[in-house]
Amino acid sequence: VSVSVSVYVSVRLSCASSESTSHLLRVHLAYSSFIDGKYEDALKLVDEILPFGQNSTMLLVKAKSHQLLGQWADVTRTAGQLLQEAELRGAWKRGQHRMMAVTLGSHAALELGDGERALKFYQAVLRNDPDQQEISKQYKSLKQLLKLLKESDEKIQKSQNHKALDVLSHSLSVMKGMDATSGLLRSGILLRLCRVYAELKRYEEALLACDQCVQRRSMPVAGLFVDPAKLAEALKLRAQAHVQDHNYDEAVRDYRKVQELTPGRDDVSDKLNEALRMQNMWKTNRDHKLVLELPVNLHMLPVEKQCVWIKKQHKLLARKWHPDKAKGDKNRATRKMHEVSEAKEALSQSLGC
Template sequence: MHRLLATLAFAVAAAEIADVGPDGDVRTNEWISVPLKFNDKDTVDVAIHLDEDAVAAALRYVWDIAKRPDAGFARKIADVLEEASSDTPVPDDRVHALAGSNATKLKTAGKHVKRAEEAREDRPRSAAADYLRAARRKGIERSVEEQYMREVSTCMQEDRQLQEQLAKEAQERAIYDARLAREKASRDAAAQRRKAAEAGLRALLDSEEHTAKPGDAFASNARSCVASRSCSVADLFRGGHKFTGDAKSEFDAALQSLDSGGDAEEALAHIARCAAASGPENKEAVESTAQRALDAAAAASTAVDSLRKALAEDNDNAKGDWSSAAEALARLVRSGRPLKWAVWLARARLVLGDAGGAEQVAGAALQALEKHNPKLMRTPFVTGEPKTLALTIGAAAALERGRLDKATRFVQAGLRHDPDSKPLRTQYDGLKELKRRVESIDKQLKKGMALKTVDLLDEAYGALDALGEEFEGSRLEAYRATLYLRSCHAFSRVRRHELAKPACDAAVQQDEGVEAYAARAAALERDDAYDDAVRDWRAAVEAAGGERAEAERLQWTDDAGDAFDLRRRLMDCRRLEDQWEKRRDHARVLDLPANVLDLRKESKCKWLKKQHKKLARLWHPDKARGDRLRAERKMREVSEAKEALVAAYGC
């Protein structure tokens, strides 16, 4: 037999396969090691473990070592191993190990075949071993032996397909898990970035801490008014102090302090001096400006107090404090001025989810700075400075609204004045990279290249995560929703519905508009979830203005660029729902072969049993990945399909 193997001329490299532990000692689960010689020169030691017979050891060798799953080759290896081990004493631990494994020798070939059929659906390697054991039994007819060997070959092919499927699922699971991990890392990084950004913003608050400064009686009185928070115009002007300076200059200085510097205390001191030097003809204008300065002082005090509370780490009512701060800040900001309060107002609105309001305030602040203080606008954009914060918050707010081009224009406005700014250049490059990837995604979707789109989406999420860390720790949820929408299209087209469903749901959650509802409805149709699809098509119609809306508003263009009437899609889906409930293709539900009706009854029933077991394991609600409700629906459809086909096939 050794000579027979040597003449086969299999090109198998020598390999050491004994089960050796990290310390170099042979593990106790090895029983014996048999040297096999190939090509008269290559010798390979094949181990037989305590829980293996010759067949199990031979199959392990051809699968894992030789990487040549050939039925005839495996049989010859098994024959040699059995012959070599026939005279070796069998210890008690091997008897017990064999009894606990699938290598137990049964009495007849038929019992081996029966055990193989039971294992074949999900354990083709075990099935191949039992078919090989049956084929090696003495006394069976040659035609039966050949049939068993063909079954060994078939099981080897099924195992290869199973391993490929498991590898594919593992790869998909790794991509899915990596995305979840990256999302979590993005959230964590965003939280840290937000803290760092708020540390810079706190510096603006700290600048509001007033300390006693040298000044005249007017400055002292203004300081007292700000501290009391209940000062009136009469209280401000009380004291009878004389001032011989220019009233007009003091009036202008008061307005400058309010509009540009946002310093209400300084404005009050200037207007008090103006009042002391003015005549009765200016009384109304002076008192009106004084009241405005007092209101600004009160609003600033409220805003600062609320912001300090909102930024406290142990605050359970941060949202309420941000709302209070935003309300007070809105009374302080006029046309984007003063800059420091505009930055805080934009920040507060962004935190509260009003991205549109944040974008408007930040844009107005930069425009006002360009108009009233162009010299400051031309200085370098330093991280943490008010104008840099306004630019960054504005760009983040634009991205939160899904406006990539507007976010890019915010950053470009800064680069025009400071082209060498490293932070701005990093943000600009990140925005351009994201735009490039998204354009590529849309191009591939229109071509119908969904698989390519899936790979590009993974890169786009990474680019967006990187941008989130640059833009003050923002999660950029609205723009992320546009990627969710594209993921919804792409994953459903490649029938990876377990990934499409959460992407579609996230898109709808962020924006309950026509695009999101229609995209999810189309994805649900592809997954045969027609009842849910009908609800989403109806929601899309309502979002477009209802069934009586203008025809143009009810037009929807899908990811491939094809235009549809939403009402027509709703009607078509209702018809599909009715067909699915009354005339469901149960063979398609169980993924049976296309020619299943042409098979013999035994083969039909065999396929039915195999596919039901496979899909029941796949869709068990406690084990299925993704949406539990979807798994329950699939499990119910699988059970109903089996029941219907068992009756139809007479199984």
């Protein structure tokens, strides 16, 4: 960018009339502001310059300034304008304005989680220079990733969760091989993983995936607001995973956050009320047999054998959930350990073990 602007200004100033000198000085000031890291000042100056005629160099300064400010939607828009101004035919090489526009635009689109728009930037190159290997590689990887995500959605819809998990694992591998990574695109994969793991009753992994997704969607990228709908989607799914894991306190917290983000949603209110009801029931009338994972027909056995089962399951689960030995979330392990101990004590007392 700096070389392009320097050449443009020096050549034009050498043959400029007095009428165009002020315009070229604005160009120089915009360039200087950009070099000094004053990107907002550079953008203001560029916006004053562009009405006098679109210039690919100034559009490039504008796109790059937006990128360095993290204003991804503006980057894609400006990169698109730059491509409209550029001659698309011929070989595409690194360092060309049009190639910079594609790089900036596709990266920004991915940051916004818009894979389809990123593909369009790549297609602009490949339609005119199909032998462009670098872009071709990125295009194929992204196209494969989007295809895998569509396939995973179909598997999830059909409750083919093991197959969906394989597809999502492959998706993450493909994403690692891409030059540009996207927080929103990755959060979409994590959201799917949360759903699949929860359905498979692998709650530790489900909650980890959900936590990572919520974290990514809670942190605004510079120049962007947090998308309430996307964050609410992640929180709602995490709440469902908490319900399945019998952690109703956390489920209630998440549903309340969803309610704040999307006010007036009856379905969210219903979910919250149901979680509150289950929270109260879990505290006052918990199913201790469920906690100890005892057979449903345990009551049909003699008392002595019931006591044997209770002791055996308590020993097994205490080993699993002891905070010093359990893997993953220690708070979850502590909660589970407390519930297991309480269940063993309550059932032993009721049976006189």
